[in-house]
Amino acid sequence: MARERCVIIGNGPAANAAAVALRQETSELDIMMIGEETFPHYRPHLLPAYVAGAISKEDLFVTPPSFYEKCNIRIRLGQRVVQVKLDQRELVLSHKEIVPFDALIIACGGRQRIPERLQIFEELLLTLKTPADAQRWIEGLKSAETILIVGGDLTSLSFATAIASAGKRVTFMLEEESFWPLPLSRDLADDVKQRLTRKGVEIIEASCIKRLTRKSEDVIEVDTDTGLIASNLVGAFYGLIPNVKFLVRSGLDVERGVLVDENLRTRFDLVYAAGDCAQIYHPELRDYWVSIGYRNAMEQGKIAAQNLSGGMISIAAPPASIFCAEGVMVNTSWWMEF
């Protein structure tokens, strides 16, 4: 008789924590992780340091391939789930492979958010979510002298200071109102600006980008409400959005992310969601909240696995760290000094 199979969609902190916790619970289960990125599990918050040359590429990665082999966890990278058929308990991959499952943990994380108004200029913008993005920055920075950062999120702060310390001229167009994951208060914005300025980053006052134009091979012109800015590279940092588009017709309740209860269960038996892609019910708030950050994701992955194995653990959501951003409750554990 075939062993029961749990498929984990994703290869980030939530997915890896779930896989490890599941294996600790049982050796009988066939555990398969399917990740869209080609890279093994890495620490995204170290990407700015990697781009700035402060750490090596190897330092980014958490788990060597031998670990999965040792734990008898099957990991599939660079493969994309395009459909989840919950009634048939099957996944469909982009190359038309059908993968049956008995249990499912959705931990597919988030993807870089580019505001709709800027999407037509996307090819002129660099983001920083994956090691591939980091590689593009590294290549670009070899010849670039001036870098413009637009938007603002937690990664952008450490990134701006990291490349400024590497000798580049960094200009930051801080969009306080659309700072991610939550708009900056006046006091907090002032504090952020002061800290950035002290680290050699120039802050410019502009609130809106009208147009981006490539003026030459290495110059991009940014038309803002306060004037034109020319830069060699332009980085867009507008945070993440849950990567759940492929789940829309799955029958799962999907809003901003996959809706789950405080035990991370979806409304389908043995189907859980964890990490950046989950929107978790908070009984006290009587609302769903999303979480960001490496530590939150790991914790949720672990709890999803434990609950899948018969546990009934609720996600702890300390009220003090929950913020309201754009009408969504956000719990962030990723805030750090910069």
Next chain:
Amino acid sequence: MPTVDVTVEVCGMAGDGTIAAGAMINEALSRGGFSVLGFDSYPAEIRGFGRCVTRSRIGSETIVAMGTDTHVLISLNETEAKSRISFLAPRSVVIFENNPPTYVHHDASFVAELPPDKLLYGMPLSDLAAEAAGTPRGRNLTALGGFAAICGVSPDLFISVVESKFKTKGEKILSSNLKSFEAGYTYALREFSDKKGDAIQFPELPHNDRMVMLSGNQAIGMAALDAGLKLYFGYPITPATPIMEFLASTLPKQGGRVVQMEDEISSIGAVLGSFYAGARSMTATSGPGFSLMTELITHGVMAEIPAVIIDAQRGGPATGLPTKTEQSDLHAAVFGGPGDSARIVIAPTNVSECYHYTIKSFQLAEKYQTPVIVLTDFYLDNRVENLVMPLASEAETRNANVSPTGSEGGNYKRYQITESGISPRSLPGMEGYIFTATGLEHTEKGSPDYSPEVHTAMSEKRHKKIAGALVDLPKPEVFFVEDRLDVGVIGWGSTFGSVLEAVRAVREKGCRVGALKITSLSPLHASLIQEFMERCNKTLIPELNYEGQLANLIGHLHHGSVVRLNLVTGSPFPPSLIIRKIEDLIDRGDI
């Protein structure tokens, strides 16, 4: 300039255009200035089903052997490509069809079996080809477009190859293939831009249009033409048939003839007849056909009639493994047939030698009036290398017949016993030079005579003649000369490239190892081989046969032990196995 040493595989089913795709990779990268060695593996059955695999090892330095690991796998049939997964190197590139006509269950999926470190590039090959050219038939070209975009190969190289390949087939076919290629290139460039730099990248090298891609069989065919071949007689057999196919399309244009005979016996008979009449002729066969020829080959030895025979070895015995490589006809080539029938056997080790030694075989056959066997194998016959177009000198192609001087005065002795064993040979029609040519033992005039004195004298004459041929035969070549070697590796035929690569690799680690290449297998340069062996603490002889047929031939030349390394997998000898064996011998500490 970064160096590259990349092996690219194309795997598909017969009919997928696998072999054509592999050939275009070889040609394109050769034009791009790389050293290329390609080898195809295809089913023994005539057509319609079975796995086809082409392997191309491409390097910025000279490539002498096929490696073990594959760095880029282009799958045109996922079911067949499963068998190639175990050969994939870490972080290798896999290009595959991601929109097959039907869904595939996980248990049968090719992609599901790939280890996680592989870089996957799924492309809707059939759809792209069909959209671009109106038919999915060009999906192999679409895959090549993907390969070029992913691995940074200039598309112009492929476009020029496609143009030269299809320009004679009409504008429609050429355009269809170009569109299929371009569709794959554009798609991959666009879709995989976020993975740029992940995959192996080929650097830009100075282009080299002087190089041509040649297979061993093509080189043999070209050599025969350049040597002035008049007649080719043969019976089709893998892997020798391409020689006949090549000559059938070229020899008639030079006034010669290719005749497909009823079998191998009649083929060698016709070759002997032609040479007897003074016309250069040749046959090519493989083990099963060669065994049929042996009686008439010894007839050539006895009657001292020249002949050139290509024995393209394949897996045996009997019908054996028709499309797999092996070096197991050595004993048959050197000793096969009745009686003490000494003959000349030479074994080229690469495509260039296939050309030059085939040319040489005609002169050797004429001068020494004996059959000359050129011993190749499936791997050498079918592998392609890029090289400057070989061209024989006038001296190499000159007639080498030893003709009567005219001073015989009516007392012509066709088999006159001479110091060298070589007797002047008259050709039919030369007035006053009539003789009896027979397979029976004979006197100097050719009359049958079975007396012990005549048989002893004539046996000695024939053997002396062959031993004397050593002066015209290539000497064993020593690589990495040193007074003392911990391990000396001796190679012959197609295996020598693997020997050379292995020895180079081990020397880079500071070990005292050297290599000896033997191309003349009968007669042997015994003293030179012995001299090399005496300088080695251990002698290693890797061969693609079960018992070590060269080791049997030369093992007695030295009192030290000869280590045999034998492989009968039907595949070329992987250098890695030789490296491991050398290191094992050194590590064992008994040297």
